[in-house]
Amino acid sequence: MSAGPSHLAVAHPPPPAHFSSLIDGCATSRRLLEIHAAVLRSGLQAHPVVNFKLQRRYSSLGHLDRSLSLLLHLTPNPSVFSFSSAIHAHVLHGLHLSALRLYVQMLSSPITPNAFTFSSALRACAHLPPGPGPGLALHSQALRLGLASDPYVATALIDVYASSGDVISARTLFDRLPDENNLVSSTAMITCYAKAGELRHARQLFDRMPHRDCVCWNAMIDGYTQHGKPTEAVELFRKMLRSSVKPNEVTVISVLSACAQMGALESGKWVHSYIKNNKIWFNAQVGTALIDMYCKSGSLEDACQVFEEIKDKDVVAWNSLITGHAMHGRSREALELFSQLCDEGLQPTDVTFVGVLNACSHAGLVSEGRALFQSMEHVHNIEPKIEHYGCMVDLLGRAGLVEEAHDLMQSMRVEPDTVLWGSFLAACRLHKKINLGEKVANFLLSNGTANSGTYILLSNIYATLGNWEEVARVRTLMKQSGVQKEPGCSSIEVNNMIHEFIVGDLRHPKSREIYAMLDELKRLLKAQGYVPRTELVLHDLEEPEKERALGVHSEKLAIAFGLISTEPGTTIKIIKNLRVCVDCHEVTKLISRIMGRKIVVRDRNRFHHFIDGSCSCGDFW
DNA sequence: TTAGGGTTAG
CATH class of the missing domain: 1.25.40 (Serine Threonine Protein Phosphatase 5, Tetratricopeptide repeat)
Incomplete structure (x- = not known):
């Protein structure tokens, strides 16, 4: 009678290889506990391979505590593999400090770290909060052991230097790598440049790479997105689609964020349908990026629909929908x-x-x-x-x-910043608390924390009072201090193209038609009894010039272009980088009525929905 | 073992 494996298993203690393959094929915590019990019964718990595999499987099934107690209490002579694997597992779970503690504990034993140990421990360093971390010490230890030029270690080191913004050190390491075309280390270097905002260097390296994978494309696209270059991000995404590399969920999250920045609804919808048609994994993060894009592009309805479709809604998904409603003035909702x-x-x-x-x-x-x-x-x-x-x-x-x-500002545990002072000054202006506003503004001017907004608010306070001498004085002060007002810029998306305008812009190919439309609007507005709010013009100009300066504000140009280039009756959507001024707000209300158009304006602060002569913000913004 | 993602006052 021939004995099968199970018969053998009962007759003799099972060989370690048997347990080893059982552990490798084990997929649940329950099953692993059963196997562990059998290991203990057979007395094989200290066998190096069985012990290591148990520990590693506990980690991969999410039981770091059991894995760790196995390593620290039940392993007679832990190997460099056991320690490295434990460090690696902690890094994977985001427990970077614990990972480094384990590394230190390992150093106090006779074990010498290897390349695997360093690559994991260095990854932990790269994720620590900014500041002088242990990365440098690990670098010198790796050098002493001759491991710093190992491709994995060197790549992890590039990440460490990237996280502290030290591009020079990262590049030095990168240049010393034996294989200059290594995909992973090149991607790490691109990420390093991108983090530091050196997008041109990143792109040079990216363009020179003979082969690129999805991660590499993602690093470059996200570099543009994170540094306020959404147009370049979308452009590169289109290029990626023409290559043979297929985008994944990380790619679309970054591209959606770029569309959100631009408020480009058409482009955003195109990415949404790409996700649907190409079976990109629709997880909560992709859903959240879609919600954010729809909210910032003016379509709260689409945002709500996407929210419904997310299966595991986490708090971040809720946050983006709540923030979206707040942005659109849907406060009760x-x-x-x-x-x-x-x-x-x-x-x-x-x-x-x-x-x-x-x-x-x-x-x-x-x-x-x-x-x-x-x-x-x-x-x-x-x-x-x-x-x-x-x-x-x-x-x-x-x-x-x-x-x-x-009072609330004085009760704070943190110092107020310029943003907070800015809100406070705006309130002083709105409610004519002239003395308080003056005091605060002068304090900010004297201690050097004033920004262009401070000057403009102070000047507006004086303008409200009709005190033109003081308005002029503030303007001179602003000139002398060298602070520059961020130029206002409005954009509109037509046929998947973003058209941008600055004040008095003449660069657009359809400039003549745009200005003709503005003249026509001016005539219609005057007939409605509109009077330009020239007190808002900061410059000391004569009245007609002030009117002209107001008349060519960037949002008015964008609206005029929208009127001549979209179908009658359709909604016009404008994105502005600054807050919309009182005059443009008034004019837009009137245009919505005169032209029978819904006009949606996203300014720095929130959305305005102009319908039939009134705005959703209730003139409260 | 390697690289990369979503929400944030004015």
Whole structure:
């Protein structure tokens, strides 16, 4: 009678190779516990291979604690593989400090680290918060052991230097690599350049690579997205589609973020259909990027639809929808979503509160805002950050509670920044708290923290009073200080093309038609009794010049172009980099009525939906 | 073993 394997297994203790293959094929924690019990019964727990495989499988199934106690308490002489694997597992789980602690523990044993150990430990260093980390020490240890030129170690070192913005050291390492065309290290170098904002160097290296994979394309595309070059990001994505490399979910997240920056709804929808038609993995992150793109491109309806389609909605997905509603002035809905999120048993984050407080400030919901702000610390155990104070100062300040806003600023545990002072000054101007506003502005001018906004707000305060001498003085001061006002820029997407305009722009091929349309609009507006708000013009010009300066603001040019290049009756969508001025706001309301067009404007702060002579913001922005 | 992703005050 021939004995089968199971018969043998009962007659003799199973050989380590048997357990080894059982562990390799094990897919569940329950099964692993059974195998572990059998290992213990057979007395093989200290066998180096069996022990190592158990430890590694516990890690890969997410039981880092069991894996670690196996390593530290039940392994007589842990090998360099056991330690390295444990360090690697901690890095994979984002436990970078624990990974480094294990590395230190390993150094106090007789084990010498190998290339695998260094590549994992260095990866932990690259993810630590900025500052002088242990990366340099590890670099010198690797050099001493002759491991620094190993491709894996060198690539991890490039990442360490990339994380601290040290492009020179990264490049030195990269240049010493034996294979200059190594895909992974080249990608690491591209990422390093991109992080430092050196996109041209990144692109040079990218263009010279003989072979590129998806990760490499993603690194370059995301470099553009993260550094305010969304047009280049989308352009490179189109180029990628013409190559043989297939995009993945990481690619589309980055491209969607670029579309969101531009507010390019048509391009964003095109990426959305690409995702659907090419079976790109639709996870919560892709869903969130889509929600963000739709919100920032003016389509809250599409954003809501995508939200419904996400199977595992996490708090970040909720946050993007709440923030989107706040942006569009749908404050009540934003607060309703917040309640739903809590009802679902999810824990709101600090970002959630930025969203709901912002919703309150856009709608003047003072008591709701106060209650939510209080609940942050007392109910949800989240310490308010400067952004939250910013929302509150904005909310209180707009509502005319300027003193309460001032008190809140003084109670903060952090120093107010220029943004916060800016909101406060805007409130002083809005509610004519001239003395307080003057005091604050002069304080900012004297301590050197004033920005262009400070000068403009101070000048506006004086302009409101009709004090033109002071307006002129502030303007001279601004000139002398050398601070420059960021130029206003408006854009509109027509047929998948973004058209950009600055004030008085003559560069557009259809300039003549655009200015003819502006003249026509001016005539129609005057007939409606419109008077230009020339007090907003900062320059000391004569009245007709002031009118002309206002008349060619970038958003007016973009709207005129929209009117001549889109079908009558369709919605015109404009994106502006700064806040829309009072005059443009007034004019846009009138144009929406005269031309029978819905006009949606995204400014730096929020969305304005202009329909039939009024705006969704209720003139409160 | 290697590289890369989503939400954030004005």
